[in-house]
Amino acid sequence: MNQLIWFQRDLRLNDHTPIHRALSQNEPTLFAYFHDPQQAQGEANQVWLAASLSKLQTALQAKNADLLVAEGEFSQAFERVLTTYNVKNVLYHFELGEPYQTIQQQALAVCQRLKVRLTPFDQAWLPPESVLTQQGNPYGVYTPFSKKVFSMLDGVPKPEGEANWSNFQPVTLENHDRQLPSRLKAIANTDWAKPLISQWKVGEQAAINQATHFLTTHIQHYPERRDFPAINGTSQLSIHLHFGEISSTRLLESCRQAQANQPGHSEAIQSFIRQLIWREFSRYLLFFNPGLINQAYQSKFNQIDWPEPDDQVVAWQRGLTGVPIIDAGMRQLWHTGWMHNRVRMLVGSWLTKNLNQHWLVGQAWFENTLLDADIANNVMGWQWVAGCGVDAAPYFRLFNPVVQSEKFDPQGHYIRQWLPELAPLPNQLIHAPWDAAGKIKQQFPTLAANYPLHDPNLKQVRLDHQQRVQA
Ligand code: FAD
Numbered sequence: 001m002n003q004l005i006w007f008q009r010d011l012r013l014n015d016h017t018p019i020h021r022a023l024s025q026n027e028p029t030l031f032a033y034f035h036d037p038q039q040a041q042g043e044a045n046q047v048w049l050a051a052s053l054s055k056l057q058t059a060l061q062a063k064n065a066d067l068l069v070a071e072g073e074f075s076q077a078f079e080r081v082l083t084t085y086n087v088k089n090v091l092y093h094f095e096l097g098e099p100y101q102t103i104q105q106q107a108l109a110v111c112q113r114l115k116v117r118l119t120p121f122d123q124a125w126l127p128p129e130s131v132l133t134q135q136g137n138p139y140g141v142y143t144p145f146s147k148k149v150f151s152m153l154d155g156v157p158k159p160e161g162e163a164n165w166s167n168f169q170p171v172t173l174e175n176h177d178r179q180l181p182s183r184l185k186a187i188a189n190t191d192w193a194k195p196l197i198s199q200w201k202v203g204e205q206a207a208i209n210q211a212t213h214f215l216t217t218h219i220q221h222y223p224e225r226r227d228f229p230a231i232n233g234t235s236q237l238s239i240h241l242h243f244g245e246i247s248s249t250r251l252l253e254s255c256r257q258a259q260a261n262q263p264g265h266s267e268a269i270q271s272f273i274r275q276l277i278w279r280e281f282s283r284y285l286l287f288f289n290p291g292l293i294n295q296a297y298q299s300k301f302n303q304i305d306w307p308e309p310d311d312q313v314v315a316w317q318r319g320l321t322g323v324p325i326i327d328a329g330m331r332q333l334w335h336t337g338w339m340h341n342r343v344r345m346l347v348g349s350w351l352t353k354n355l356n357q358h359w360l361v362g363q364a365w366f367e368n369t370l371l372d373a374d375i376a377n378n379v380m381g382w383q384w385v386a387g388c389g390v391d392a393a394p395y396f397r398l399f400n401p402v403v404q405s406e407k408f409d410p411q412g413h414y415i416r417q418w419l420p421e422l423a424p425l426p427n428q429l430i431h432a433p434w435d436a437a438g439k440i441k442q443q444f445p446t447l448a449a450n451y452p453l454h455d456p457n458l459k460q461v462r463l464d465h466q467q468r469v470q471a
Helices: 017-023 043-061 074-084 100-114 142-151 182-188 193-197 204-225 238-242 248-261 263-288 299-303 311-318 324-336 341-354 359-369 375-386 401-408 413-418 433-443 445-450 458-470
Strands: 002-007 028-035 067-071 087-093 117-121
Touching: 002 017, 017 087, 017 117, 028 043, 028 074, 043 067, 043 182, 043 193, 043 204, 043 359, 067 074, 067 182, 074 087, 074 100, 087 100, 100 117, 142 263, 182 193, 204 238, 204 248, 204 263, 248 263, 263 375, 311 324, 311 341, 324 341, 324 359, 324 401, 324 413, 341 359, 341 375, 341 401, 341 458, 359 375, 433 445
Parallel strands: 002 028, 002 087, 028 067, 087 117
Antiparallel strands: none
């Protein structure tokens, strides 16, 4: 009886419950990823996916196994693989949100038709139904949710480590099933993809190394550094977590070990765990509210008539709004596929509140350009920023990007890194160059020719926004 490990967003071999269960059965096992171009994630995501699948294939080959990567409409490809390889049992990690829900329903239909067993495993720290308020309802506010999760951490399953491969029985793959699919290969080979991915280390081993390095070297400074985008103060684990190159239970266990080994840093580690709980919260919310992917959590915001995206959105995407901290963030995103959390909040606030654009416009741009684009985190982040989600900053409150820039990038290092054209400006002009537009035009004509110096009129925009809110 052949068994199939179906990978989705769990591209690792360790701490992988389906692999553990399958290998304990002593039955021939094959490993597969299904790439359906119609259901594919954003373009940046796919670039990482291609690299991560290659790493996974190499890791499997070291175990005398192989990775089957099938491309095409999911149901057809899935059915073909099940019948070609005579699969009787499919084991996989259950995923939330679209397109996974649709795909998993299709998998269920195929398995029912072919009389194949389909066994899902959860990846959350705790089953969502076990984390409820005293009244038995799901939480809709982060702080009580996080307190509850902290009180239940001892119940989070321990990571299972490496499976026992000693009795592993491979299934020989047909040659064409071994190749990375042509469309995935094509996107990974584009001119923009190569420099993007070359800045990152991909795969399970890279994820483990990054987590270890962060928890041994940087964690003690996390609380005071995590908001400063010019400092390498956060873990940068989001892409690895998104693709499941490291499991969130392993990361939690490593944090708890670090707390035991470095009691002096316990508070800092606690603050990092709080961020990981935001991630758990986003999955929890999507579990109870699957409609969040395009509907506001606070339903009154679904009635708003948003304007059509215009040239200002294009300027925002290109990092040419004229507000340096916003533009620096958007260029960091474009050049690296990642953006610092503080700046994600600022660019989101700018788009939704200053430019009065629908949060779905921003959500879609992030979805396509972030390497860590993650349906649950992205939806929660955008709705939080726009003021229509759970626990959100009130809709009428705007971030002042100049105040934020002066506070979190006081020396302008981040701005200068991503907007080299502004590098000659002194610190006192770099956060709001429009204040000295005349002087800058005289002294730095090249800069003035390449970067917008118009006054964004923050006070007026704030008033306009408040009027919109009252209306
Ligand atoms: P760290 O500070 O080291 O945090 C560790 C981990 O905790 C992160 O890797 C992430 O998995 C989790 N985490 C941290 N902050 C948050 C948060 N606010 N919400 C949910 N999880 C969090 N994160 C994504 O992974 N994918 C997205 O598509 C995404 N879109 C976002 C959109 C907006 C508008 C905003 C405001 C935030 C978004 N985030 C998203 C959350 C956050 O910005 C990133 O997780 C974080 O910047 C990743 O960097 P890091 O790994 O160094 O974070």
